[in-house]
Amino acid sequence: MNFEHLRALAAVIDEGTFEAAADRLHISPSAVSQRIKALEKSAGRVVVRRAVPCTATDAGSALLRLARQVQLLEAEAREALGSQPSAVTATPLAVNADSLATWFLPVLVDAAGWADATLDLHVEDQDHSSRLLRQGDVLAAVTSDPAPVNGCRAVRLGAMRYVPAAAPGLRDRFTGADGVVDWEAMPVLQFNAKDELQRGFLASRRVSGAPPMHTVPSSEAFVAAIRAGLGWGMLPELQAGSDFDDGRLVLLDDRAHHDVVLYWQSWTLQSSRLDRLTTAVRRAGTRLRT
Template sequence: MNFDHLRALAAVIDEGTFEAAADRLHISPSAVSQRIKALEKSVGQVVVRRAAPCTPTDAGSALLRLARQVQLLESEAREALGAGSAGPTATPVAVNADSLATWFLPVLADAAGWADTTLDLHVEDQDHSSRLLRQGDVLGAVTADPVPVSGCRAVRLGAMRYVPAAAPGLRDRFAGGAGPDWSAMPVLQFNSKDKLQRSFLASHGVARFPPMHTVPSSEAFVAAVRAGLGWGMVPELQVGSDFDDGRLVLLDAHAHHDVELYWQSWTLQSERLVRLTAAVRRASRQLLHQPPS
């Protein structure tokens, strides 16, 4: 299999169009097209859906994983041979928004010192991030899936704890004799995939869901809770001193939801992957809930 053809595939998927891929590879769009057609001929299958943006077929996803592995190992081999590299190697990683806003930040601080690597972060829900590994879009992912994707290893990181919180004024407006009126008090969700609030309400026997606002930003979600737009399951790591200062109140002192997180990455003998994995595990040990020893 021709490495130039694999590079063309990665460029087309990363850039979204044949023209943009040509600019990245410093060749003509016609040459990119010829390389993709040659790749498709060699495997006997279509590997790119010609759309806007271009996306890989199932066969293309398998080849895309190979292309990224080749790029990573080729860069490290050049460095080992003293040939230098063409520049920092892009390292695509999937991480959920709440992790990125909290415990994952020390990983970014570590990466700031890696002159040979750039991070390409893909923000994806932890329940869906392993899909990006299967597609070949990323080489590592923070995920809630403990079962390793084919060709990957999985390491338990710890638990992200969420607690039900609200602004005091909102809680007081909907206070009842036996606690909040859950069926009336407005609630927030991160996006349509966010089931934390719905699960909490179901566990409290709420049959009719209250008005629900959508705030698809981790930082803005907590800000919206502080502003009284609605209550929400917020990351314990993100509220800081809000409970002590009275900016937020805990709606149920006995309720919390722990999301177990795992780090999945390719089983490659790569110094960059080893370094990245070490940084992720170090940060998780410092900030995520760990099982009793």
């Protein structure tokens, strides 16, 4: 496998088009096309779907993982040899939005001091982030999947606790004189279509109807929407701060919670950059519940 062909594959998938990949590699689009064709001839199958944006086939995903590993190890080898100044390498990783808004933030502080690497964050639900590892899109991921992706290692970080929260006014509006909440009528929030936390809570209470549903696909805006009384939602305990203590929010059930256990999956490479990232993530993960 020719390194330049692998580098072209990574550029095409990252940039989305052959023309943009050519700009990144400082070569012509025809040269990029020739390298991809040569790679496909070597592999004996198509590796890139020619669409907008370009995407990797199953065979291309396997080669994309190899391409990213080669780029990382090549940069570290050149640095070790002292043959040129340290190359700045991109570090693509997947993090779910709630983690990025809470316990993961110290990782960004650590990364600010890394002169030899940049972060390329992919925001993806923890139940789906391992897919990005399989496709070769990322080097590492925060995921709820404990089973290591082939070629990766998995480390348990801890659990994010979610609790049912609402603004006091919203709760009072939908609570009867008997103190029973009308779950079928009270509006509910969801982060996106993949968010099952609220549905799971309602199912545990045997709520058969479908309450009004708002979609708010931002962790920060999700909290703001709960505070504003737009609807109730399963809120990360780490994100609530002092809201329950000062009365800005109330727990709809002080005995109900849902713990999402998170894992850090990363490629099993002997890489100082990847080890450094893993150390930063595990240190930040001490804020999670054990």
